[in-house]
Amino acid sequence: MKVQKNLSIIFLFIIFHASTFAQKITIKLNEPGGLPHFGANVNLQKINSKKQLNAVSDLEGKAFFLLNEKGNYKLKITSVGYKSIEKEIQISGETESIEFTIEEDAKSLQSVVVTAKKPLMTQEEDKTIVDPEPIANTSTNSYEILEKIPGIFLDQDGNIYLNTTTPAKVYINGREQKLGPSDIAAILKSLPPGAIDKIELIATPSASMDASSSGGVVNVILKKGVKLGRTGTVSAGFNQGTFGNQFIGINLNRSQDKRSSYLQFNLNKRNSFDDTQFERLISTDDKPKKLNSSSYSVFPAYGFFTGLGANFDISKKLELGYDGRLNINKSESKIDNISKVVLMSNESVLSGNTNALQNDNFTYNINQGINGKYKFDSLGSMLKADISMDYFETNGGQNYSTNFTSPSIFLVSGHGDLLNKRMLFTSMLDFKYYFPHKITLEAGVKNTLLNFDGDTQFSIIKDGTIQTDNFRTNQFLYKENINAAYLQASKSFGKFLLKMGGRLENTRMNGHQLVPADTTFKIDRTDFFPYIYFSRKLFTIATYELRGYLIARRTITRPVYEQLNPFARFVDQYNYEAGNPGLKPQFSNNYEANISFENRPIFAIGRNYINDIFTSVVYQDKTNPLLSYRTYDNLGKNRETYFRAMGALPPGAKYFFVLGTQYNYNDYSGLLDNKPISFSRGSWSLFTYHQLKINKLTNISMHGFARFKGQMQFYELSNFGALNFYIDRQFFNRKLSVSANISDVFLTNRYDFSLNQGNISGNGRRLSDTRRFGVNLRYSFGQKKKSSDGMDFLDMGSGEQK
Structure with missing residues (x-):
């Protein structure tokens, strides 16, 4: 006991002595353009001493040292493709951070190829940065990359969820798309997997981003011209389930002294199915009935994507x-539905019919953007301007037929032509300046103009007569103008960082339905959205920093034109979908606390208070109880509590393991169909990722998720999940990458659901074409460089250097 006591005293003395004299020094590296330089080797040696310390700059360009002595040190910085820096620096008690600009070395860049290890996920203040490269090799499109990111959940309608059960907004290159989830999913499915440079997951956006981000933001940053000389990749792949997906694409980059450019092409063919069964109770008299429906849908589609761009360094401070981008998609949907009305007492069939529905759509999306950046200094102070135009057009047709088989036999059929045009113009100006005394000021303005024109003409054939279908024929005009301005400032106080700001947004919406009835609605309102962010260093383990964050913000969710358009979209003889022009925006107050370990997110807990919540609901028709329709409505209030935890064990070189969990509890109260509702439900999600490095060229990986007692609006879901396995191998001096994968191995990504709200009570099941086997090829050519890095908390790279 005495020996143990003495050892404890000595141990505590050593820790106390180290903490008394130790000082953390930060070496910050910037590239000539002002961007942080990642992966440089930094060596620090005290003058007249043989002891050396080594570190590697992280994604923020920072290398950290814990020094026990003041005095003069010899600093040496090296990075492949860049000129080395050797300086003598003096470390005093007040020294905290030293900054350098590292310059490219054209001669060494010509003959060096380095394969990097990159962290999958890193934390930068209020956003998580995802590097898609480790999972791009096993994906056939960008949508599949999002599906494989640990902790992100995508439902079968194309919605993307982060921390909460409110869908996140999707941005591409920092620009909101203002499209419905199905349209955004179609765009992402047409993007080749190698087109994404990085993905920003922003669960709690600051005042610098749009206030309409209650569920957070997923910002997909596409690759542009990078300064790597002349490089390119050719990729192709397929996966096969009941149906299959195939793609082929090419990506070219070229850079010269002061300019860089890129060109991308991608062709894809995809197909899948959806199988849904639903049983709904019908109470029209003293004889309870039920409606049984079975729907099988097939979704073949073809897509073409091309992107091109260029960057110009006008001077050391000015960049343009x-x-x-051009997306072209030709898609079809073929839906066969069987419906029966059954008397519950004896299961006798009162009526029955079969429905056949075919949609043929041709869509194209053109996006043009010009951006500029003026840098005031090497610290990152800058003025950014961005102007973009986005045009989206859908030209399609629909054929449907309903064949009644009982109690009498007759046929009803019809045809429709639809033309939707959407024009979005966005301009924004952002200012950021780093003042002395660790003060940062940010300000900006943004203007968004949206015009939508929807024209749908339907005809119906009944008893051999063709006539206009007034129920489905619709013409709808919609205009939206949002003007915004924000101001926020941050200041560091030792271990603390405080950021406060606010955003003012003026919203103008004008909807005009011309057919079938002349109705209008207008919204003109101005709202203020405060934001506060507080960060504190909690403690340091060795040289690794544990940091805590507190965030409070107010957001708005505005209904989009699809949710406002009263046009009735035919599903089958007993179901249709329609928008609600009377929808009001919903407001959310969000409070969150989270913790990161060495800039890696590991824990978050938060609560959302939502007023005037609007969500998807199903109503029974007042005049015909057999008919139900899906629409959107304001219901009342929702209080959502959530937490998330994520970790990696063990951080070794051969084997990598990530495990995370998330819990959401929703408590609704309000009115549904003019009846009081009270609905609460908690759901768990698990997600994991494993990687085993067989050798320098071969990796085996697995990722999966599971959801328990899931929820989708008011639908209660059963347990479901999926496990996916991958193997990839590199050939020809790492220029060729070949991967094979199988998704949803045990066919568990299917679920049962129930709906018991208002006057709707029913249950069913849904499954899709999720179990697939695939092979991907990617060949890289040209000269390129990447930086090597040490072991990382969420590292998924090869870790090899040549």
Whole structure:
């Protein structure tokens, strides 16, 4: 006991002595353009001493040292493709951070190829940065990349969820798309997997981003011209389930002294199915009935994507850029539905019919953007301007037929033509300046103009007569103008960082339905959205920092034109979908606390208070109880509590393991169909990722998720999940990458659901074409460089250098 006591005293003395004299020094590295330089080797040696310390700059360009002595040190910085820096620096008691600009070395860049280890996820203040490269090799499109990111959940309608059960907004290159989830999913499915540079997951956006982000923001940053000389990749792949997906694409980059450019092409063919069964109770008299429906849908589609752009360094301070994208999609949906009305007492069939529905759509999306950046200094102070135009058009047709088989036999059929045009113009100006005394000021303005024109003409054939279908024929005009301005400032106080700001947004919406009835609605309102962010260093383990964050903000969710358009979209003889022009925006107050370990997110807990919540609901028709329709409505209030935890064990070189969990509890109260509702439900999610490095060229990986007691609006879901396995191998001096994968191995990504709200009571099941086997090929050519890095908390790279 005495020996143990003495050892404890000595141990505590050593820790106390180290903490008394130790000082953390930060070496900050910037590239000539002002961007942080990642992966440089930094060596620090005290003058007249043989002891050396080594570190590697992180994604923020920072290398950290814990020094026990003051005095003069010899600093040496090296990075492949860049000129080395050797300086003598003096460390005093007040020294905290030293900054350098590292310059490219054209001669060494010509003959060096380095394969990097990159962290999958890193934390930068209020956003998580995801590097898609480790999972791009096993994906056929960008949508599949999002599906494989640990902790992100995508439902079968195309919605993307982060921490909460409110869908996140999707941005591409920092620009909100203002499209419905199905349209955004179609765009992402047409993007090649190698087109994404990084993905920003922003669960709690600051005042610098749009206030309409209650569920957070997923910002997909596409690759642009990078300064790597002349490089390119050719990729192709397929996966096969009941149906299959195939793609082929090419990506070219070229850079010269002061300009860089890129060109991308991608062709894809995809197909899948959806199988849904639903049983709904019908109470029209003293004889309870039920409606049984079975729907099988097939979704073949073809897509073409091309992107091009260029960046110009006008001077050391001024940069200009252009990027353009063209998406073309030809899609079909073939839906066969069987419906029966059954008397519950004896299961006798009162009526029955079969429905056949076919949609043929041709859509194209053109995006053009010009951006500029002026840098005031090497610290990152800058003025950014961005102007973009986005045009989206859908030209399609629909054929449907309903064949009644009992109690009498007759046929009803019809045809429709639809033309939707959407024009979005966005301009924004952002200012950021780093003042002395660790003060940062941010300000900006933004203007968004949206015009939507929807024209749908339907005809119905009944008893051999063709006539206009007034129920489905619709013409709808919609205009939206949002003007915004924000101001926020931050200041560091030792271990603390405080950021406060606010955003003012003026919203103008004008909807005009011309057919079938002349109705209008207008919204003109101005709202203020405060934001506060507080960060504190909690403690340091060795040289790794544990940091805590507190965030409070107010947001708005505005209904989009699809949710406002009263046009009735035919599903089958007993179901249709329609918008609600009377929808009001919903407001959310969000409070969150989270913790990161060495800039890696590991824990978050928060609560949302939502007023005037609007969500998808199903109503029974007042005049015909057999008919139900899906729409959107304001219901009342929702209080959502959530927490998330994520960790990695063990951080070794051969084997990598990530495990995370998330819990959401929703408590609704309000009115549904003019009846009081009280609905609460908690759900768990688990997600994991494993990687085993067989050798320098071969990796085996697995990722999966599970959801328990899931929820989708007011639908209660059963337990479901999926496990996916991958193997990839590199050939020809790492220029060729070949991967094989199988998704949803045990066919568990299917679920049962129930709906018991208002006058709707029913249950069913849903499954899709999720179990697939695939092979991907990617060949890289040209000269390129990447930086090597040490072991990382969420590292998924190869870790090899040549």
